[in-house]
Amino acid sequence: MANKKKKTLTATQQQYQSFAKEREPQRPVIKNSIRAFFAGGTICFIGQGIQDAMVHWFHFDEEKAGDPTVAILILISVILTSLGIYDKFAQWAGAGSAVPVTGFANSMCSAALEHRSEGYVLGVGGNMFKLAGSVIVFGVVAAFIIGIIHIFLGTGGA
Amino acid sequence: MMLQGHQSWKFENKPVIISSAAIVGPEEGKGPLVNDFDIIHEDNWLGQDSWEKAEQKFMEEAAKLAVKKASLRTEDIDFYLGGDLMNQIISSSFTARTLAVPYVGVFGACSTSMVSLSISSLFVNSGAANHVVCGACSHNSSVEKQFRYPTEYGSQKPPTAQYTVTGAGASVIAKEGSGPKVVGATVGKVVDMGITDPFNMGVAMAPAAVDTIEAHLRDFQITPDYYDLIVTGDLAKVGHQIASDLFHKHKIPIDQTEFNDCGLMIYELDEYLIIAGGSGCGCSAVVTYGHLMKKLRTGELNRILVVATGALHSPISYQQGESIPCIAHAVSIESEK
Numbered sequence: 001m002a003n004k005k006k007k008t009l010t011a012t013q014q015q016y017q018s019f020a021k022e023r024e025p026q027r028p029v030i031k032n033s034i035r036a037f038f039a040g041g042t043i044c045f046i047g048q049g050i051q052d053a054m055v056h057w058f059h060f061d062e063e064k065a066g067d068p069t070v071a072i073l074i075l076i077s078v079i080l081t082s083l084g085i086y087d088k089f090a091q092w093a094g095a096g097s098a099v100p101v102t103g104f105a106n107s108m109c110s111a112a113l114e115h116r117s118e119g120y121v122l123g124v125g126g127n128m129f130k131l132a133g134s135v136i137v138f139g140v141v142a143a144f145i146i147g148i149i150h151i152f153l154g155t156g157g158a
Numbered sequence: 159m160m161l162q163g164h165q166s167w168k169f170e171n172k173p174v175i176i177s178s179a180a181i182v183g184p185e186e187g188k189g190p191l192v193n194d195f196d197i198i199h200e201d202n203w204l205g206q207d208s209w210e211k212a213e214q215k216f217m218e219e220a221a222k223l224a225v226k227k228a229s230l231r232t233e234d235i236d237f238y239l240g241g242d243l244m245n246q247i248i249s250s251s252f253t254a255r256t257l258a259v260p261y262v263g264v265f266g267a268c269s270t271s272m273v274s275l276s277i278s279s280l281f282v283n284s285g286a287a288n289h290v291v292c293g294a295c296s297h298n299s300s301v302e303k304q305f306r307y308p309t310e311y312g313s314q315k316p317p318t319a320q321y322t323v324t325g326a327g328a329s330v331i332a333k334e335g336s337g338p339k340v341v342g343a344t345v346g347k348v349v350d351m352g353i354t355d356p357f358n359m360g361v362a363m364a365p366a367a368v369d370t371i372e373a374h375l376r377d378f379q380i381t382p383d384y385y386d387l388i389v390t391g392d393l394a395k396v397g398h399q400i401a402s403d404l405f406h407k408h409k410i411p412i413d414q415t416e417f418n419d420c421g422l423m424i425y426e427l428d429e430y431l432i433i434a435g436g437s438g439c440g441c442s443a444v445v446t447y448g449h450l451m452k453k454l455r456t457g458e459l460n461r462i463l464v465v466a467t468g469a470l471h472s473p474i475s476y477q478q479g480e481s482i483p484c485i486a487h488a489v490s491i492e493s494e495k
């Protein structure tokens with residue numbers, strides 16, 4: 001397991017790190033949180049708009065309308081990534097652009113684009129899930145555990 | 159005697175930098191040093207189909223231009239010394255393949271520009287070579303790809319993050335000729351202060367720069383006012399401030415001279431792209447071979463100390479939780495007079 005604590009620092013290293021800490025600009029957490037709140041909210045608002053449009057004009061029922069909505073959001077994210085816009089937006093939006101499905105699409109698309117030069121099989125195919133892979137692995141593991149809990153307790157869900 | 163003090167060399171024969179070339183990409187062309195570069199490319203692909211090939215192209219162009227500016231042909235060059243940040247220093251080795259000149263690859267991460275310059279000067283000073291080409295290069299996208307995330311991946315960078323310079327610098331060192339002279343060099347020690355964050359390079363490298371500068375002043379028995387300018391490679395905003403404060407703490411009168419950083423000189427800082435300043439092998443290479451050489455030739459500067467700083471980690475070492483070992487190499491350059 002990778003939970004081995006950092007190797008112990010010498011006195012000089014500790015001294016320097018606290019010396020440097022005083023001079024290092026910190027991440028502006030509050031500003032970032034506010035931006036993430038609005039950026040993430042805006043993406044979800046657009047998603048909701050698409051979903052309503054699907055129900056209203058394309059006669060999807062409430063439940064099925066989610067599928068084309070996600071597909072459209074992914075498409076938008078992939079286009080913006082390919083045009084080199086998404087990463088600039090993300091520097092401003094932070095978690096607001098990383099958490100929604102658009103962030104997941106960006107992580108796959110950017111990795112695929114980046115490794116295009118190494119060929120389709122070893123490059124694109126082998127590296128596409130470089131960043132997104134862990135989300136899928138831990139997502140599936142978490143779902144499995146929740147599933148077991150669900151069987152034994154028989155609570156919640158439809 | 160050439161060894162000076164503990165870890166420095168004094169070049170009695172004063173090898174001459176007879177020509178230099180600096181070639182950069184579009185972002186560097188928007189910076190304040192725009193008039194000091196030989197070529198500014200609008201397209202950072204340079205017509206190639208990968209970032210790695212584009213980086214190599216930068217190095218090839220810079221090396222060829224430096225040779226051309228010296229009115230030499232590649233056959234007149236005895237050795238080529240170069241390095242870069244790519245795995246197995248491919249940009250430099252592949253450039254050597256194109257140049258077809260005897261080649262020594264060197265690696266000092268972002269300090270490579272001064273590693274190659276000091277060893278080239280050593281070659282020329284000792285009579286082991288008449289003409290040596292040395293240089294270093296980096297490319298923003300190839301470095302991001304290798305060390306961090308895919309270039310288009312949307313991750314928010316912290317305020318200590320730096321922007322890798324796209325560009326290459328090269329020079330021709332000769333026994334005689336006209337141009338700035340290399341008079342001394344100090345080889346740095348590896349300094350590791352236990353910093354593990356690859357988005358915080360300035361903080362990791364500052365103690366190495368301070369260590370090398372102090373060693374240089376000690377070995378040559380001089381004070382900072384000996385130089386018109388002491389310039390570090392790529393400490394950027396945060397690292398530069400820390401280095402200045404460390405000098406004050408160690409009672410070194412750094413205020414006697416102008417103390418600056420190539421990473422701060424090359425760009426106008428902003429909040430979204432450049433953030434804390436420039437970095438990479440190309441940073442100190444293009445600033446030294448473009449901007450500083452020009453000032454030394456016109457006589458605006460007489461004596462300078464270039465201290466290129468490098469972080470010697472690999473993408474694997476920091477994922478395994480290793481801290482970032484850093485190094486700095488100093489080269490003392492004088493104008494012709």
